[in-house]
Amino acid sequence: MADDFSRLRSALQKVDFFYSLNIMDLDSLIKALKKRKVKRGDVIIKQGEIGDKFYLISEGAFGVYIKDKKVAELSDGQFFGEMALITDLPRTATVTALDDGGLFILYKRDFKKILLSNPKIAAIINDALSKRRAR
Numbered sequence: 001m002a003d004d005f006s007r008l009r010s011a012l013q014k015v016d017f018f019y020s021l022n023i024m025d026l027d028s029l030i031k032a033l034k035k036r037k038v039k040r041g042d043v044i045i046k047q048g049e050i051g052d053k054f055y056l057i058s059e060g061a062f063g064v065y066i067k068d069k070k071v072a073e074l075s076d077g078q079f080f081g082e083m084a085l086i087t088d089l090p091r092t093a094t095v096t097a098l099d100d101g102g103l104f105i106l107y108k109r110d111f112k113k114i115l116l117s118n119p120k121i122a123a124i125i126n127d128a129l130s131k132r133r134a135r
Contacts, residue, residue: 005030020120032110038097044080047094051084054111060101065094073098082125085111 008030012018018026035058038044044055047066056079064072064080071093074080084091085108106114 008033018121020118021114025114025118029106029110029114032106032114033104034106036103036105038101038103040097040099042097044095044097044103045091045093047091049084049091051081051091052108053081054085054106054108055079055081055095056104056106058102058104061098062101063096063098065096066092079128082111082128086125 009023009026012021012026012030018029021029033056038060044062045051045053057074057076059076062074062080063070064074074095080093080095081091083089
């Protein structure tokens with residue numbers, strides 16, 4: 001268990017998104033993450049739903065669809081689901097697993113407490129939010 005925790009901490013520190021977290025915040029994040037395996041074809045989020053989770057891709061590829069049109073493909077180390085958590089609006093896209101893979105899930109309360117309280121990470125999230133809105 002301790003080895004898994006150390007490996008996850010090491011992996012997350014290499015992700016640009018988390019580089020500015022101090023060790024205490026990083027450990028809080030790791031403790032809050034829930035791991036989920038997915039199968040090809042699994043719908044992770046649906047456009048129009050109310051969102052209460054943020055997703056970090058640990059492995060696999062995921063298609064992002066708006067009105068059944070593929071607009072992006074995401075993979076290891078990338079994230080999705082933040083827009084609905086920040087704006088409190090319904091999901092703007094559907095995300096589907098393109099192959100078997102894995103996700104780390106962070107619930108809304110932990111997302112706000114751990115990530116949005118860090119100014120550098122909040123800026124990264126807001127930048128991603130702006131780019132996704134532009135699409």
